[in-house]
Amino acid sequence: MKVSLEWLRELVDLDQSAEELAETLTRGGIEVENVENLNKGFEKVVIGEIVSLTKHPDADRLLVCAVNVGLEEVTIVTGAQNLLTGDRIPVALVGANLPNDLSIRKSKLRGVVSQGMLCSREELLLDGTIGLDRSAEGILILPTTAPIGENFGHYLGLEDSILDLELYPNRPDCLAMVNVAREVASLTRKKPHLPKWAEQNQVLSLPVVTDFRIIIEDQELCWRYAGLVVEDVHIASSPEWMQRRLKAAGVRPINNIVDITNYVMLEMGQPLHAFDRDKIEGDVHVRPAQPGEKIVTLDGVERTLQTHTLLIADDSQPLGVAGVMGGLYSEVTKDTKRLMIESAHFSSVSIRRTSRRLGLRSEASNRFEKGIDVSGIVAVLGRVCDLLTDLGAGRPVALVDEVRHLPSRRQITLSTEHTSTVLGIELQISEIRQVLEDLNFEYKEKSGLFQVEIPTYRSDLEIEEDLMEEVARLIGYDRIPTTLPQGDQTQGRRTPEQEFRRRLRKVLAQSGMDEVLTYTFTRAESDAQWGSAKHQIPLLNPLREELGVMRTSLIPGLLDVAARNVARRNMDVSIFEIGNTYWGEEQPLKKLPREELRVAAVAVGKSERHWRNQPISYDFYYLKGIMEGLALEFGLKLEFRVAENQSLLHPGRSADLYLQNQCVGFLGEIHPSLEKEWGLERAVIFELELSTLFKRIRHTVRAHSIPRFPAILRDLAVVVTVETSAEAVMAKIRKLGGDLLQQVEIFDVYTGKPIPEDHKSLAFSLRYQSIERTLTDEEVNLLNSRILEGIQQDFGAERRK
Amino acid sequence: MDLERVIYLKSEILRIREEALKELRELDSPEALQELKVRVLGKKGSLTALLRQMGSLSAEERPIMGQVVNEVRTRLEQAWEERSEELDAMALQKRLATEGIDITLPGTRVARGHYHPLTQVIEEIEDIFLGMGFQIAEGPEIESDYYNFEALNLPKEHPAREMQDSFYITDEILLRTQTSPVQIRTMEKLHPHLPVKIVAPGKVYRNDDDATHSPMFHQVEGLVVDRGIRMSDLKGILLNFSREMFGESREIRLRPSFFPFTEPSAEVDVSCMLCGGSGCRLCKGTGWIEILGSGMVHPKVLEMGGYNPQEVTGFAFGMGVERIAMLKFGIEDMRLLFDNDLRFLQQF
């Protein structure tokens, strides 16, 4: 809602500047988004009179003017040819910043100092409607009555500011100037001066229309419909003051009749529509459209209407789409002699649907959608009558008012004590009384209990708490003190699952991976590749096609991030995400889907080069190491088995991850055949489902005592075929070593000379220790050689010398 | 005869002393030093050998000679000690002179990953409220129309629904547009238990995409329900939060606002963390920055959650995590948060 300060001043006493008022309103709950100063660009433009005109001594085409600008006379050099001594003209003085962004400075033109500029219509960005008559080329010549020295913007009546109100849906009343004035009056404790339209208005004494009826077919969709019949219509343009206010509100002036309807809508919030009475055949029907029914609307477009669209029609054809747009046929034209001006209620739901469907949104439809004051429908026509008479635009002759439903007036009980308790302020009865006085609400009070009569224009006030907000905002939210809840003390604590997620994130970040967050909606095809097409949940209205389904895997999002980074020359990427995947059990969804929390990672490239450290390649073992660290952190026995799905991952470099025989995810290098699609070379990934992981984590640690007897260390290097799995060899070593073998680690893997082709050397370090006694070299040597024999037998291994 | 012997022995002792001291000055290794010590003072050393010859001396001469030998021994031992210390000091000097390193070279790198800034902010918000006795509650991101709107006093066709452009899956199921449904879910689960005191962080979705809106973003919802909860309690809790989040000297102010599920409602501004309230570019000259929406829980919402609005009251608040992260870290374009460029992420 755009509010003209000049207009507002007529409706309420104001002693604040536009900016101060904006602050008052915002602090009072009516947010002012912007304050626009219409005089902008005219600050140093004044009206001047040409005192003398002389030829420039050194330039034939230039004139030197002496200009009286009120308190002084200035010299200005101009090239204009349409000037005479005594002309009054707009003068931009030094320092002016014109609306077309031209800055005026003191300058010298061929040796003569010029102290400003005489302005043309274009330089001032004035359109034709501003009410200045001589529209000749060149400098704008003003009437001889234009006061010398006066600010030009002020002279044009542009000294106005527009407050742009950002209204919450609960305050549609402020889509009317009179209600904005009431609001300002309440917040500044001033009395509003609203137009006297309701009492003893001529509209009340008009005869009832006899030559047609209003027929409301569906009273759910239209509660009330009033029509004002006007004769002796004289179509002309509306007065300048009305045009200016309409433009300030962003409404284009058309003619006196349309302008009056729009003006009253802006003033009182009730949309109005004027029909050419002579185009109405028989009765006026308010009815839903019939299948296939068509209408040509005011904008000249023929529209086929859907069956729920509410229409205004006569006996033979539709006259307009109710509340949204009138029909071309019944439009007011210069030849119109008689009018029917509609003031009605239409269901906000119906209007919203229609305006959406037709893609037509207007000041009128916006007000109907948010809800209008049904009780005020005829009073508004009273205001129309006054303006028609004042402007000589027509003579109101009859009124019809078909009422099907009037919302009852609300009464709310407001308790001083309850309000004090809820707000946490010790309020006096007198303070609440003052608030209700400021709001201009009627009330009865008995020992702090107020019976408040809610005016019909404040449809947002329904319960006591709504009035508490009125009290709070009028006495000021700053009056609310700061306290803390008085109830039982509570202990804030994360649930074990929340703590698990937090620790998981920490472990991964401490392993050197960066956390990313990606959109949970994604491309259907990529997600189907890594997740499950069958379970994908599509959005009905996605932002873009490629964000069309809820993800069933985190991998595509992470691969996208990795690829985008690599494309930007961030070559080394090691990232993870913890987030939900979404699993629909049926199509379309009948119940809420399962949301499955996962962790996934992508790594490509290598760790940074550094003079101390060898760069680590981001390969299978890199991610496996991170997974092992994770398993260690949470006490999980994670098993790596040969991957089952061999189409997405490199068959020789991938594993499925198992926890107690349950598959919980996978790890591996993406299949070389997919590298091109993703623009990534040798990327490794993993994805794990977290709920199973969480169920299996170790929650308590049982400490072992530190062994008292010394350990004996032995190294063992064997040569096996390259296919031999290191884990199998380790398992055999552990089995043969028994209780005395405390630990086995692989400390070296080697291929190449002198190891034969297709073979590798594995070097293990073994730690023997007993918790009961000191071991002897002999028994350890014996055990060690038994282990060697065992693996020689099982794997055809040779001891490496 | 005896006198000659005495003289001879004495001169031998002095010779040994002089030779040993001379040699000592020339030796430059601890090993050689030790060897010399053994050679002179050891069991088979020259001085020890001389001492044995003293058996032939008279009872009067013996102590005199003994004293001489002891003096020489002490003198030599002292000289050894000194020389040994000298050598140690020289060795240390030499070691220090050769072991210098370039301390300006960077240290061994320990891999360190980064939390996403939004996660950091969420954890910080959680921690602040945990410290004030709140629990952390959660709810589904794919929600029913009932929980996302209806139970929050937003019946179908309510004009306020238009404030939020939703992503729909079916007519009845959508991506939640706010974390507020967790209010209802929590109350349903906990009633009639009191107090309810939770924060609920999570992803929310609206059909919007530009420099200040992302179709997916994060909110943290808060809810407190108990007997006698006041709007001033809301102000107290949020003041504590603002000071912990943005600094001890922050102030807050409440402005009337509208949310369908709270009444009275308030927008909460915090004094600008950049200029402290005097006005700057960040706060657009006002000295205040809007950080969250809040209010007293609407009686209908309490009822929907299973509580009797005659007996209990509550307050609720909701804040945008992206906005707080942008304020906290000075991020100007929200899209950076979901672009996941490593050069951006690795700053946090």
Ligand SMILES: [Zn+2]
């Ligand atoms: Zn500031």
